[in-house]
């Protein structure tokens with residue numbers, strides 16, 4: 343399917359892009375107008391764009407049926423501060439409720455049942471239930487257009503951050519399995535981060551990874567190993583040496599059993615290496631694969 347954006351309506355563009363670009367983190371923004379009237383609303387057109395200076399951007403869109411601007415945008419124009427509360431699974435239904443287009447005089451904290459807590463460096467309140475709150479100064483507002491769906495970038499500098507003790511691991515860092523962030527996808531879909539869908543990938547080596555082009559041909563062209571497997575192997579700086587102390591029963595059995603058929607032996611060893619790589623046992627997988635090079 344091919345989509346030429348010039349041929350699409352505003353709502354079609356939004357629908358396709360919302361489904362393609364995700365999951366998007368949710369900025370749950372607490373703001374205040376010049377008279378001190380508080381507003382709370384979620385925005386998933388949101389991300390971190392600089393860590394030093396610490397800059398986040400979220401984007402209230404112009405909508406066809408909403409004139410004047412979204413209350414959040416009106417507020418940050420009047421009072422250039424906000425608190426960005428991060429949304430975890432325990433908050434998601436109340437957060438969604440707060441996105442109703444209530445009249446300006448209505449405080450979404452009351453409607454959605456969240457509790458206000460005083461911020462330290464800005465005037466809009468924190469959402470007490472959030473496990474992370476960022477107190478921000480709005481440094482610039484950049485309009486990307488006037489039509490329906492046009493983003494209005496709220497560029498904000500993070501002044502300070504509150505982190506609940508309950509989401510810190512033993513190493514005193516944020517444990518994503520305890521934080522349970524939620525994120526927005528297309529349509530009505532959300533996803534949540536939990537222990538079952540988290541995984542780690544080692545950062546590329548401080549030394550450069552050798553690259554897939556440098557893998558031995560038999561590995562690179564394997565019918566068994568996937569792109570993810572090759573990516574893990576090619577993150578090594580150079581081909582590892584055979585470890586003389588490496589002793590593996592299954593490897594011995596494969597070599598003994600399939601010794602007469604190099605093609606089948608390669609297939610079995612690649613299947614074994616794939617299992618190891620799926621378990622992130624990269625060093626062992628390499629030992630299996632280089633033993634094949636040396637048979």
Ligand SMILES: Cc1cc2nc3c(=O)[nH]c(=O)nc-3n(C[C@H](O)[C@H](O)[C@H](O)COP(=O)(O)O)c2cc1C
Pocket residue numbers: 368381382383384385386387388401402403404411412413414415437438440441442443444526
């Ligand atoms: C999870 C979620 C994410 C949203 N993201 C955005 C967004 O990025 N931009 C936007 O304009 N509206 C977004 N909305 C809709 C706004 O929250 C909604 O228009 C809200 O009424 C705006 O409130 P306000 O007028 O008080 O600022 C989102 C709604 C939900 C539930």
